[in-house]
Every structure is written in C-alpha cells, then in structure tokens.
Amino acid sequence: MGEGMDYKAELVGVFGYPVAENPSVVMQEAGFKALGLNWRYLTVEVYEDDLGDAMKGLRAFNMKGVNLTMPHKVAVLKYLDDVAPDAMIMGAVNTVVRKEKQLVGENTDGKGFLTALTKDGKMDPSGRKVVIFGAGGAARAITVELALAGASRITVVNRTAARGETLVSILNDNTKTDAFFVPWEGAYEIPSDTDIVVNATSIGFFPDISAKPEIDYETVTDRMIVCDVIPNPPHTPFLKEAEKRGAKTLDGQGMVVYQGAIGFTLWTGLDAPVEVMKKALEDTLKGSE
Ligand code: NDP
Numbered sequence: 001m002g003e004g005m006d007y008k009a010e011l012v013g014v015f016g017y018p019v020a021e022n023p024s025v026v027m028q029e030a031g032f033k034a035l036g037l038n039w040r041y042l043t044v045e046v047y048e049d050d051l052g053d054a055m056k057g058l059r060a061f062n063m064k065g066v067n068l069t070m071p072h073k074v075a076v077l078k079y080l081d082d083v084a085p086d087a088m089i090m091g092a093v094n095t096v097v098r099k100e101k102q103l104v105g106e107n108t109d110g111k112g113f114l115t116a117l118t119k120d121g122k123m124d125p126s127g128r129k130v131v132i133f134g135a136g137g138a139a140r141a142i143t144v145e146l147a148l149a150g151a152s153r154i155t156v157v158n159r160t161a162a163r164g165e166t167l168v169s170i171l172n173d174n175t176k177t178d179a180f181f182v183p184w185e186g187a188y189e190i191p192s193d194t195d196i197v198v199n200a201t202s203i204g205f206f207p208d209i210s211a212k213p214e215i216d217y218e219t220v221t222d223r224m225i226v227c228d229v230i231p232n233p234p235h236t237p238f239l240k241e242a243e244k245r246g247a248k249t250l251d252g253q254g255m256v257v258y259q260g261a262i263g264f265t266l267w268t269g270l271d272a273p274v275e276v277m278k279k280a281l282e283d284t285l286k287g288s289e
Pocket of ligand 1: 109112133134135136137138139158159160163200201202203205229230231252253255256259
C-alpha cells in the first residue's frame, strides 16, 4: 500500500425484504460520488428472522449506519443503544447511525416530508390544520413530525378504525396537537378551514396507478396544499384532481429525496448534494417505468 493511501470504504446501506426494487442506492451513491467520498451503499436482503444477526454484522463491519425498510422498522428498536425522541413516539426507525460504538435510531420519513413542505411548499405547519388519509407507517411518521412542528389540528381519516384510533391516541398522548379520528365512509368532504391535505395511503402506487382516494374533490380549494406520499409514479390522479382546483401540490418523490438527504447528512456529517440526488432518483425511476 502506497504511503498515505486508504483503500477502505465506509459502508452504509439498507436492510429489508423485499428490497431489490429499493432505489436508495442510486440516490446515495450519486451523492457520495458528487462529494468524492469513498462510501458504498449496499442493498442487503435481510429476512425477518435474521435482523438480529444482520445488526451484529453491521457492528462487526464497522458500518456507519443503515436504512431499515419492510419488515424491520419496528423490530430494529431492540437492537439499538438509543432512539431519537420523534422515532420513539412513532415506535419506528428507518435510519440507524453509528456513533463510535453506539447505534442510534432515527426516523427520517416524516422529516423528509416536513422538509418538502417547508422548502418546496413554503408552508410552515405551525398553527395549521391538517387532514391525512391513512394511518400506517407513513402517516404515523408524517403526523408525528407535523404535530411536533406545531400543527394545531390533525384529522386522521382511515378505513380501519382501530389503526386510525391508535394513531390519534399516540398524537394526543405525546404532542400538543388536537388529533381526531374520522372513519372513512364514502367520499370524504374536506373541511374548508384545512391548510394541509396528505394522502398517506398506498392508493395510487404502481401497478394500480389510476386509483385515487375516495374524496369529494369539489371540497379541495386553492387555500390548501395537497401532498402525496406515492413516489412512483409521482404525478398521481389525486394530485391532478387537486391541481384542477387550484391547490398547490407536493409529490412523494420530494419526500424520498429529502429523507435520503437527511440520512446522508446524519451518516457523513456533510451537507447533502440534494439536486444531484434528486436527479439520480428521477432518472432511475423513469428508467424503471
Ligand atoms: P402501511 O401498509 O403501513 O399503511 C397503508 C395505509 O393505506 C393504511 O392506512 C391503509 O388503510 C391504507 N390503504 C391501503 N389501501 C387502501 C384502500 N384501498 N382504501 C383505503 N385505504 C387504504 O403502508 P405505509 O404507511 O408504510 O406506506 C403507505 C404508502 O406510503 C406506500 O405507497 C409507500 O410507498 C409510501 N411511502 C412513501 C414514502 C416517501 O418517502 N415518499 C415513505 C414511506 C412510505 P387500513 O389501515 O384500513 O388498511
């Protein structure tokens, strides 16, 4: 080895199953390349029962951290030394950061949404009224961040009552927001004082890309910002309906890019090259259509 040479790459990645179609590697490695970093992002298939061994492997390989996706976001908590307060409220971690020998859990999904909302949507959620469709992992991450950022009212509209009620309890027990559950029966009418509307269901996701949430779209107005979590294809029928009524819209690709950029910064300590990462993600998703 030549004097001063360092051939060792720093390792991060994603553990999940299924994971083959997760595009994060393209976005993160474009970011590393742009900053001249010798880092690798590995897409690793880890079955449900093997997470404990995989986390030991992460420690043994001195990896800098990892993303977690299905089915590990909740199960990973027991392998961590510390968990960030927002991720603790959500009960879910999508990013692990190694700090020396400690593994710290974070959740960047909701933070990615919040960044898209404030930066691209120019909307500060403080004092705002929110309607969110869905009560799964994405809805939980988004509503916890909106509540911590000062949203005054959050209405959770969900098909399955138990799931919606659980989310509302989590919000009311841990934050200052006023959260309400509304069962989703027929076309939902959005209250006219709503500021932020979010589709956090999987309706519109590939392959059923013509599907849209059952809403009375006449109740969407131009005072609202309407957001979708569906990353692919991003220009969903839900967003198209909102655009027709003059609402400002935000798509799910922005959320993916920003959650990745936040993870990049947590791991490397550097500002993420957001535009480079965004373009890499867009190019690869276009190629997969
Ligand atoms: P979950 O399975 O945890 O939750 C799915 C939610 O969608 C539930 O509330 C479910 O309702 C609802 N839902 C699904 N189908 C229907 C339907 N036909 N009618 C009414 N409600 C329905 O999934 P996630 O929360 O993890 O993910 C949701 C979406 O968010 C996915 O498409 C995912 O790709 C996307 N996502 C995007 C991210 C981004 O960065 N852009 C990050 C994370 C996720 P019920 O409780 O009644 O079953």
